[in-house]
Amino acid sequence: MKRIIILAWASLLTISCDHELDIAPQASLVEGVITFDKEWVGQQLISSYAMLDGNPGYFWAPASNWALGDVASDDFYKGSSIDDQPQLNDVERYTPGTTNIYLSRKWKAMYEGISRANQTLSSIAIAIENGESEEALSVLGGEAKFLRAYYHFEIKKIWNNIPYMTEALTTTPPNDVDVWPLIEEDLLAAIAVLPEMQDDAGRATSWIAKAYLAKAHMFQNDFAAAKPVLDDIISGGPFQLVPYYHDNFNGEKDNNSESVFAVQNSVNDGGDGFINGNRGNRLNHPYASDAPGGGCCGFFQPSQNLVNAFKTDADGLPLLDTFNDEDVHSDQGVSSEEPFTPYAGNLDPRLDWTVGRRGIEYLGWGAMPGSRWVRDQSNGGPYVGKKHEVLKSQEGTISAAGAPQYNAINTPLIRYADVLLWRAEIHADEGQLTEAMNLVNMIRARAANPEGFVKNEGGTPAANYVISEYTSFPDRDYAIKAVRFERRLELASEGHRFFDMVRWGIASQVLNEYVSEEATKRVYLNGASFTSGKNEYYPIPLDAINAAKGALKQNPGY
Numbered sequence: 001m002k003r004i005i006i007l008a009w010a011s012l013l014t015i016s017c018d019h020e021l022d023i024a025p026q027a028s029l030v031e032g033v034i035t036f037d038k039e040w041v042g043q044q045l046i047s048s049y050a051m052l053d054g055n056p057g058y059f060w061a062p063a064s065n066w067a068l069g070d071v072a073s074d075d076f077y078k079g080s081s082i083d084d085q086p087q088l089n090d091v092e093r094y095t096p097g098t099t100n101i102y103l104s105r106k107w108k109a110m111y112e113g114i115s116r117a118n119q120t121l122s123s124i125a126i127a128i129e130n131g132e133s134e135e136a137l138s139v140l141g142g143e144a145k146f147l148r149a150y151y152h153f154e155i156k157k158i159w160n161n162i163p164y165m166t167e168a169l170t171t172t173p174p175n176d177v178d179v180w181p182l183i184e185e186d187l188l189a190a191i192a193v194l195p196e197m198q199d200d201a202g203r204a205t206s207w208i209a210k211a212y213l214a215k216a217h218m219f220q221n222d223f224a225a226a227k228p229v230l231d232d233i234i235s236g237g238p239f240q241l242v243p244y245y246h247d248n249f250n251g252e253k254d255n256n257s258e259s260v261f262a263v264q265n266s267v268n269d270g271g272d273g274f275i276n277g278n279r280g281n282r283l284n285h286p287y288a289s290d291a292p293g294g295g296c297c298g299f300f301q302p303s304q305n306l307v308n309a310f311k312t313d314a315d316g317l318p319l320l321d322t323f324n325d326e327d328v329h330s331d332q333g334v335s336s337e338e339p340f341t342p343y344a345g346n347l348d349p350r351l352d353w354t355v356g357r358r359g360i361e362y363l364g365w366g367a368m369p370g371s372r373w374v375r376d377q378s379n380g381g382p383y384v385g386k387k388h389e390v391l392k393s394q395e396g397t398i399s400a401a402g403a404p405q406y407n408a409i410n411t412p413l414i415r416y417a418d419v420l421l422w423r424a425e426i427h428a429d430e431g432q433l434t435e436a437m438n439l440v441n442m443i444r445a446r447a448a449n450p451e452g453f454v455k456n457e458g459g460t461p462a463a464n465y466v467i468s469e470y471t472s473f474p475d476r477d478y479a480i481k482a483v484r485f486e487r488r489l490e491l492a493s494e495g496h497r498f499f500d501m502v503r504w505g506i507a508s509q510v511l512n513e514y515v516s517e518e519a520t521k522r523v524y525l526n527g528a529s530f531t532s533g534k535n536e537y538y539p540i541p542l543d544a545i546n547a548a549k550g551a552l553k554q555n556p557g558y
Contacts (some may be wrong), residue, residue: 036127038120041140044120048147048201052263053411054280056104056274062280063411064388065264065495067091067102067159068302068538073497074514077489079090079301079380080283088299093528094511094535098542105156107541111165113151118167120144120367142193144448146204149186150212152179157219157499160537160556163548170382172551175540180220187213195237201255202264207237209337211260211414214422219503223426230423237415241442245253245280245451246353249387251409260419263411265391267400277406281388285405289374292365292389298375300384302355303516304330304521306492309485310351314410316448316468320350320487324517330382336372341463346466350413354492356384359404361454361462364392381521387493417443421487427480433472437478440486441469447490508532531557 034040054061070076078088078287090096096103121144123544125135148166155162156179163172164179186369190209198205210229217226234240239256247253255262267277285291287298308324319325329343352360358370363386371377373384390398390407400406421440427436446452447467454462473479487500501507519525534557545552 014121027099027363027462031393033048036123036130037132037137038140038436039122041120041123041127043121043146044116045132045140045143048116048144050516051109051116051326052413053265053276053278054109054527054540056107056112057109058279059104059282060105061109061300063413064280066281066284067495069104069495069498070493071300073501074511074518075303075306075492075497076385076497077301077303077522078182079299079375079378080287080297081376084297085283085299089524093515093525094530095528098539098545098554100539100541102267103158103538104541106127107155107544110155113405114165116355117144117151118165121148121167125514133142135143138184142209145186145211146190146194146209146212147217149183149190152183152186153212153216153219154233156180157502158538159555161540161553163248163552169470175552180216182214183216187216195518197534202262204261207239207260208414210237211344211419214419215414218422218425219499221503222430225420227426228234232291234423239419241416241420241446242448243446245447247451248412248415249353249409251390251394254408254410258416259410259412260414260416262413263412265408267408267416268397268402269408274400274403277400277403278388278411279406280411280532282405283434284385285389286373286384287367288304288369290365290372291365291384292375292392292404293399294397296405298373298380298384300385300493301374301380302385302493303518304328304381304383305518306488307355307357307383309488310348310355312344312346312348312466314466316346316466317470318482320478320485332377333369334358335369335372340370342463344464347463348447348467348489349453349461349463349465350489352462352494354386356386358382361456363389379522379524385493388423415491415494418496421483421490424483424486425480428473428483431476431479433476433479436483437473440483442485443470443490445486502536507536533557 010557036241046097047470052063052065058122067088068091071078076094087100087102090100091102121141126135127137157506162179163175164182187209190204192205194206194209195204210233213227215228217229239260242248242256242258247256248258261354265276265278268276269276283297284300285293285296288295304327305324307328311319311323311328313319317493331340334340339350340358342357354360356368359367362368370382373479374382388409395404398408420442424439426438428476444467453465456462484504488497501510508530515528537555539558540552540554
């Protein structure tokens, strides 16, 4: 059945297209003849999925959250040069303004995803009114509600005080109401109708929605509510750890058994070659023409603090309290033409799948040559990122032909390792020390598989990798510290670190110690300070506040 309609929802949270921030209303003005059937609803739903990669924000709104989740933490420097992308300097120094493009574009991208999910739900209602089967559309509706919850979750963890936008709204709701119950409501509705499996990779299932429900409980420190959901996923879900750590960042092994939910990046797919590629990390390739991606801008450089965290003791365990007492030896200040011997001490093997270090094999591109791959060592240090780069053997296939800065490596949003470590957190908090240790050891046992080590050309380990499982967690405090440390090692550069520290309530303490120590190496951090009660959340973009005409209040301290 066809029906002539005009969709004219209020322009919620939007302003003129002439402005930098242009958040779409809950539906665009559409006039014409539309067939409201399952096919049309499905097309609208796919448009909401399309926003998972952060477009149209490009590298200012990446799904990986490398800027707001990692550069803002103790894991990564902005990198590049001091004068490139200066607004990211403000993120790194905890002084982001209300017009910061990394914030305005992220806000825009997430609310655009919400808008498209709401359009899908509105179209479902019209289609049912026109005679379509409600049962036939129920899964699509569940996917739309899952996506609406996902996008609101992203906004919530970044800004905290946010409006929850539904398809029924005609005015902008206030942002001084707790939206966690609304996120949970949408997730529960999705769980009730979604199948356990989907034919198309990357589409929401009941297990994915359960993982986000557990994550929502974890971010509220509601362990009692998270525990049964996590137990259900672990005991009955389809997920398991893959044998080798790097399989999670190999584009040829996307959507493996460890991938709970990921952005489905693709290149050479019949479109514009790279339009669906991993554009969110476009800036982050090493700065050299012979580097993966053909070289680019040199952003997103691992911190010395992060590299130090991968040191291990004689028993192969992390140095939980003393890891930063002495630096892993680097080639800081050493030209690529000068000789250099890599650090010979004990290291967790995950370091060299996460960080590019001078003299260590880099994904088949040869040994990382040092300063030649770094735009400005004096600014961003001697290291480069690694998880989001293609293997040399994948050049032109997993990377886009003619545009190698874009690749088809999926962006992991939740991995099964993430799920296991959430459950370990709860065990540790409840004093169930053996249970917490066993889950952490599952993660460490995989990392300790020598077949998964970075290897030299001759097949020998590229560094002195010494890693083992824990034999005991002596007390609750030790267990909590060990679990949190394992999250840092396992998930480094995946956009979680800053948000983890905020939910643990340790961001101010850890980050002020970090900038104090790092200022001796990175002079631009001199005077930087994390303000408790303010910097846990970012300022709401000024354009969004202006467009809402008084409905939105700015976050405290801004």
